[in-house]
Amino acid sequence: MRSSAPSTPAIWRATPPSLSAPQRKRLVEKRDVWLNQIAPEFLFHRLFNAIPGVYFFAKNRDGEVMFVSRSMCELYRLHDEAAFIGLTDFDLNPPDMAASYVKDDEELYAGGQELFQRVELWFDAQGIPAWCLVTKMPIQSRSGETIGIMGVLQSYEDRARSLPPLHGLSRAITFVREHFSEDIDMSALAxxxxxxxxxxxxxxxxxxxxxxxxxxLKTRLLSACQHLRETDQSLAEISHVCGFPDQSAFSRHFRAHIGLTPRQYRVSAQR
Structure with a gap:
């Protein structure tokens, strides 16, 4: 007896019902009623607690924190999410860094483009500078008014580690990390x-x-931070071992990106 050939699995596709405009409006109203029933502490930001290396925050129009993921508590060493409520960037970060975050917010409020995975400097749970990919979007009220900003951070290092080892970009990143103190030729790197x-x-x-x-540049700056924290090398020595052309260029880039002079950073790290 011949066996029948296995049937090819059918591809299933969702087929939403066709709804009239009044029906769709009623469903949207039903969703809004349901949403209004959710207690603030049980809103969707809790899902970010399940994503390693990702940090969520939401601020009101006054720049005060309203919601954070649990990972933000670990980042800033606060005991729970409630401890964040009402804090501003200036309560949480060095003044120059806080000012740059507020400037980003003001541009969004003025109708600027959303920030998508821009690299910014933040401090990790040990108070050590770390680069993060930052995305920020405006929060709008039902009337269309922008009433706050929400965003997510992702560790730069976690992002780099997610690349497969044999990926071309992974090879380039590994080379930069091993040779950042040298003059890297872009054509050779490519x-x-x-x-x-x-x-x-x-x-x-x-x-x-x-x-x-x-x-x-960012790799060199992070290495410089480590040298400032952990050695007593002079600024000239650090600028050389980290690949900067001279101490003046080192100090200029450090202040522009870290928000402190190298000497100020060394003093703050030793407290």
Whole structure:
């Protein structure tokens, strides 16, 4: 007896019912009633607690924190989410960094574009500078008024580690981390990754939001932070071992990105 050939599994697709405008309006109203029944502490921000390496926050129009994920509590070493309510960027961060975050918010309120995975400096749970990918979006009221800002942070390092080891961009990143103190040639870096220089630029901007040159600079700055914390080397020595052309360039870039001079950072790290 011949066995019948296995049937090909059918592809299932959702087929939402066709609704009239009044029916759809009633469903939207039903959703809104349901949403209004949810206690604030049980809103959807709790889902971010299940995503490692991702931090969520929401602020009102006055810049006061209204919601955070539990990971933000760990980042800032506060005991629970309620301890964040009412705090501002200036309560949580060094003044220069807080001012840059507020400037971003003001641009969003003025109708600027949403921030999508822009690289910014934040401090980790040990108070050590770390680069994060930041996304910010406005929060609107039912009347269409912008009443706050919500955002997520993702660790730069976690993002880099998510690349497969044999991925071309992964090879480029590994090379930068091992040779950032040297003068890195972009054409050689592109060949190592298997890309043209233009492709390499696009890949870095797509994945990290910065160019390869900016990635190298940020890597040098983080290394400089480590040297300032853990050694008694002079600023001239640190600028050299971290790949800066001279102490003046080192100090200029450090202040622009960290918000402190190298000496100020060293003193604050030793307290």
């Amino acid at each position: 060949r190592l990754a298997g890309f043209s220089q233009r492709q390499l630029q696009r890949k870095f901007r797509s994945f990290f939001g910065v160019s390869p040159h900016e990635f190298i």
